[in-house]
Amino acid sequence: MANKVWFITGASRGFGRIWAEAALERGDLVAATSRKLADVADLTERFGDRVLPLALDVSNPEQVMQAVAAAHGHFGRLDVVLNNAGYSLVGMIEEVREDDVRALFDTNVFGTLRVIRAALPFLRAQGRAAATLLACPVCLA
Secondary structure (H helix, E strand, O other), X not given: OOOOEEEEOOOOOHHHHHHHHHHHHXXXXXXXXXXXXXXXXXXXXXXXXXXXXXXXXXXXXXXXXXXXXXXXXXXXXXXXXXXXXXXXXOOOOOOOOHHHHHHHHHHHHHHHHHXXXXXXHHHHHHOOOOOOEEOOHHHHO
16 A cells, blocks of 8 residues: 555644655645645645545544545545644633533544544544554644
């Protein structure tokens, strides 16, 4: 298999954008996701049909299932799933609102879990589930 198929969350900027562009520049295929489709649409101008831009908010379970299925349906397989969507919350513990912490966990932790759960059936069917899931860099910081 010459070209890998990547599914990258949070591909609009930062590490997700760097990974997406690097994969595309080496000839791989990428489903590049972002909460706002316009933030990844420009990749199509540069890389044509090797990129599939998708709107995805990882805190929306239904949207996660749809985006992963759309990527698999478009490219016919998934080889690498890079969970990069996430953000930081800065503040003293007594200053941050509990709702803000819950929203952060919904994106950074449960969003990652949702993407893995959506992708695993496809990866298992392909015999590649063990070595293809990459964790969220924000979550590891």
